Amino acid sequence: xxxxxxxxxxxxxxxxxxxxxxxxxxxxxxxxxxxxxxxxxxxxxxxxxxxxxxxxxxxxxxxxxxxxxxxxxxxxxxxxxxxxxxxxxxxxxxxxxxxxxxxxxxxxxxxxxxxxxxxxxxxxxxxxxxxxxxxxxxxxxxxxxxxxxxxxxxxxxxxxxxxxxxxxxxxxxxxxxxxxxxxxxxxxxxxxxxxx
Amino acid sequence: xxxxxxxxxxxxxxxxxxxxxxxxxxxxxxxxxxxxxxxxxxxxxxxxxxxxxxxxxxxxxxxxxxxxxxxxxxxxxxxxxxxxxxxxxxxxxxxxxxxxxxxxxxxxxxxxxxxxxxxxxxxxxxxxxxxxxxxxxxxxxxxxxxxxxxxxxxxxxxxxxxxxxxxxxxxxxxxxxxxxxxxxxxxxxxxxxxxxxxx
Amino acid sequence: xxxxxxxxxxxxxxxxxxxxxxxxxxxxxxxxxxxxxxxxxxxxxxxxxxxxxxxxxxxxxxxxxxxxxxxxxxxxxxxxxxxxxxxxxxxxxxxxxxxxxxxxxxxxxxxxxxxxxxxxxxxxxxxxxxxxxxxxxxxxxxxxxxxxxxxxxxxxxxxxxxxxxxxxxxxxxxx
Ligand SMILES: Cc1ncc(C[n+]2csc(CCOP(=O)(O)OP(=O)(O)O)c2C)c(N)n1
Ligand SMILES: [Mg+2]
Numbered sequence: 338x339x340x341x342x343x344x345x346x347x348x349x350x351x352x353x354x355x356x357x358x359x360x361x362x363x364x365x366x367x368x369x370x371x372x373x374x375x376x377x378x379x380x381x382x383x384x385x386x387x388x389x390x391x392x393x394x395x396x397x398x399x400x401x402x403x404x405x406x407x408x409x410x411x412x413x414x415x416x417x418x419x420x421x422x423x424x425x426x427x428x429x430x431x432x433x434x435x436x437x438x439x440x441x442x443x444x445x446x447x448x449x450x451x452x453x454x455x456x457x458x459x460x461x462x463x464x465x466x467x468x469x470x471x472x473x474x475x476x477x478x479x480x481x482x483x484x485x486x487x488x489x490x491x492x493x494x495x496x497x498x499x500x501x502x503x504x505x506x507x508x509x510x511x512x513x514x515x516x517x518x519x520x521x522x523x524x525x526x527x528x529x530x531x532x533x
Numbered sequence: 534x535x536x537x538x539x540x541x542x543x544x545x546x547x548x549x550x551x552x553x554x555x556x557x558x559x560x561x562x563x564x565x566x567x568x569x570x571x572x573x574x575x576x577x578x579x580x581x582x583x584x585x586x587x588x589x590x591x592x593x594x595x596x597x598x599x600x601x602x603x604x605x606x607x608x609x610x611x612x613x614x615x616x617x618x619x620x621x622x623x624x625x626x627x628x629x630x631x632x633x634x635x636x637x638x639x640x641x642x643x644x645x646x647x648x649x650x651x652x653x654x655x656x657x658x659x660x661x662x663x664x665x666x667x668x669x670x671x672x673x674x675x676x677x678x679x680x681x682x683x684x685x686x687x688x689x690x691x692x693x694x695x696x697x698x699x700x701x702x703x704x705x706x707x708x709x710x711x712x713x714x715x716x717x718x719x720x721x722x723x724x725x726x727x728x729x730x731x732x
Numbered sequence: 733x734x735x736x737x738x739x740x741x742x743x744x745x746x747x748x749x750x751x752x753x754x755x756x757x758x759x760x761x762x763x764x765x766x767x768x769x770x771x772x773x774x775x776x777x778x779x780x781x782x783x784x785x786x787x788x789x790x791x792x793x794x795x796x797x798x799x800x801x802x803x804x805x806x807x808x809x810x811x812x813x814x815x816x817x818x819x820x821x822x823x824x825x826x827x828x829x830x831x832x833x834x835x836x837x838x839x840x841x842x843x844x845x846x847x848x849x850x851x852x853x854x855x856x857x858x859x860x861x862x863x864x865x866x867x868x869x870x871x872x873x874x875x876x877x878x879x880x881x882x883x884x885x886x887x888x889x890x891x892x893x894x895x896x897x898x899x900x901x902x903x904x905x906x907x
Contacts, residue, residue, distance in 0.1 A: 368845075389810060389845030392785060420784040421760075421814075424621040427654040427664075450761040450808075453769060456784065459629040462667045466625070469663025470654075516844055563795070583798060588821040591791035595821075598795020598803070601756055601779050620791075622784030630781065716825035720798060728800040 342479045348442050348504040352413070353378045355440065355488060360409075362492065363401060363529070367394035367414025369449040371442050375413065376514035382528035385521060386514050392422030395439055399429050402437040402496075405529070409436050411491060416443040416457045416501075423466060429497050430471030438491045439467075439499045444506040452506060467499035474498040540656065542677055542701040546640050549682060549700050550611060551576040553638060556690055557609065561599060561727050565592035565612025567647040569640055573611055574712035580726035586714050590620030593627060593637055600632040603727055607634050607690060614641040614655045614699075621664065627695050628669025636689050636696040637665075642704040650704060665697035674698040741899070742767040744874035745832070746775075749804055752881035754830070755779060756796045756803035758789035764834030764900035765806045786811035790818035794827050802885050804830045809837060809853040809894070810846065816860055822890050823861045829890040830881055831862070839897040850897075857892050868896035 352374040356364070364384045366372045372386045385401075387394055398412035419441050429437065445458035457463060464475035478487045478500060487500050515521055523533040550572035554562070561581040564573045570584045583599075585592050596610040617639050627635065643656030655661060662673045672692050674685050676699065685698055713719050725731055746768060749757070757772040758781040759765060772780040783789050789805040796803040807815075812833060822829045836843075837850015857864050863883060867876040873895060880891040 387845075388843055389849070391810065392814075420622055420625060422622075423625065423784060424618055427618060427621065427659045430659060431654050431657045447761045450763045451766040451769075453761040453766075453782070456625045456629045456668075456782070460669045461625045461628055462669075465667030466664050469660045469665075469667050471658035471660070518844060585821065587824065588791065588818050590787065591794075591818055591821065594788045594791030595795040595798070597781075598756065598792040598797075598801075599799040600795070601781075601792075602796050602799025602801040620788065623788050623791075626781065626783055626788055716821065720794075720825040720827065724798050724800065727798070730800070 344479065344503045344505055346479070346481070346484065346502065346504045347507065348374055348444065349377060349509055351442065351484060351502055351504055354484065355413070355491065360492075363405065363408050363410045365394055365398045365401065365410065365412045367412070367418035369415055369418065370444070370509065371413050371415050372514065373509065373511050374442065377510070377512035380514050382524045384514070385525050388516050388518075391418055394418055395422060395425040395429060398437055398439065399425070399432060399434060402434040403432065406436055409438065409492060412437070412439045414441060415448065416441055416445060416463065417447040417455045419463060420456055420461070426467050426470040426472070426499070430467070434497055435495045437496045439497065440491055441501040442504055443501050444504050446506045448506065463501045464499055472497055472499045476500050478502040540643055540701070540704055542703055544677065544679065544682070544700060544702045546572055546642065546702040547575065547707050549640065549702060552682060553609070553611070553686065553689060556686055558607070558690065560607040560609050560690065561603065561723070562609045562611060563592055563596040563599065565589070565610070565616035567613040567616055568707060569611045569613050569616070570712045571707065571709050572640065575710045578713070580722045583723045584712050584714070584719055586712070586716070589616050592616055593620060593623040596635060596637070597623070597627050597630070597632060599727070600635040604634060606727065607636065609689070610635070610637040612637070612639060613646065614639055614643060614661065615645045615653045617661065618654055618659075624665050624668040624670070624697070628665075631669070631671075632695055633693045635694045637698070638689065639699045641699045641701050644704045646704065646706060650706070661699050662697065670695050670697040672696045676700040741870045741873040742771065745877045746771045748874050748878045748881060752878070752885060753802055754804050754881070755801045756781060756793065757806065758783055758792045758803060759806035760786050760789075760811055762806070762808035762834045764808065764895065765832070768806060768832075786814040787818040790815050790822060790829065793829055794821055794825070797827050802828065804832060806832050809833055809835050810849045812853045812857060813849050816856065819860045819862065819890060826888050827890075828884040828888055830884040831892040832877065832895065833892050834895045834900050835897045841897065854894060862890040862892050864892050864894060866894040866896065868898050870899050873899065
């Protein structure tokens, strides 16, 4: 189980740093706060936001990574969303997509529904689960220094990589990206494929 | 893709389950769908067995519910690797709750034996023991030999849990036996046996 | 949407659950269930079980009943999509199953992604053999849950109480 360390990182700042030099990264976000974070630091046609489908973000990213082997794919989601589809880690590990990175914005809470504690608040160690599933790289980030080291891993180390970033549960302003599914889909495909 | 290459494992699932159940005492047993049902029914058809012949992914949580309701009794889950994988998040839920009287035994043939021996993830790098430990299971074991099985038996039955073991077995189809499959019958029989109330 | 109203029905529902001798409350959170979850955690006689996915809850409550206890499963309507296969067990074994479902994807919904599952919830449950009681009037929630609990635990059936989005409110809702 994960050692308890002090959690100080602010999720918005983390996501801002993560996406600052995103290049042609394709981003899939899990429902709830990770989606608002991505929108807050800058909406982008290469972002595909899930507004539902809880438990499905990692597998959406897997399908995309398999279809676009030359592009880096980042899945950014919450601890609660990840736990709901945690078997997906085994499925990803068996596929070994070298272009897929998974990043958990882990506030140990179901932020959207009233800040109830998730299992990560009680010792469940997601990176250790990912390692058990077969991820060669599975890390936990607590500090700004660890974050700086993790960013290149997320962007360019051969995947699949899994990084759990512990963030505080302080409330954030809400920035809502487009929520119409067909619009998001068309925008994403048009930018990626030149067709819808 | 069916499993063709032989795994290096030698334990026979029927014998393993038989051996575990010899020492069950008054434990209740919940089986997952698949060959585990037949393993348990052929070894020891006891009223304190709940055979799940459906709900792939649900065995551990059914047993967890029993463990909460019957805190003085040992509850054993005997299930397959595919079944466990289908509900793997349950390990985290159980790891958080820390039921002391629950043991999960995965009979791991690295295949979906009941549907034609297609590969499961466990033969391709997925380490269920590691995932259980990461989920907060206090005691875990990987069992590949008879000696290891003998050494783990006291822990399976008595170690304050939650306890989790994977037993690697040969991937060979064993005959199905006529396990009682009427859910209403099996569940009433089970409930009467563990609560002492009439069915 | 007045917060007070929300808390009030939760309190009454909790009393009803206690009276029905519910000892296990399994849940994946929903904002509409916030106070019920808090009460469950605060009550020493209740075993609250936080789940990774709603399907786990159907199985836990099957085990609870096998072991001689009664339970309830709390979720939002999207969670109904996760439980369908697991319901087969409760149906086949005629396990009592009480589900309290807060609705999304209907009255005043702002998130289009909630709409498909929200609109399908009632018919999908019914197609799976669940008896559905729907309630849209705050003052009727507790008595509906009481009737549902009786039907579940004494009548030996799967029963879902759908608590309309009109009751739980939609302002400031984001997920
Ligand atoms: C199947 C299903 N169950 C429950 C919900 C309700 N729900 C929406 S967001 C959310 C919490 C997500 O938590 P997490 O992924 O940790 O994100 P955070 O907001 O904490 O960053 C929940 C429970 C849902 N949308 N779908
Ligand atoms: Mg969270």
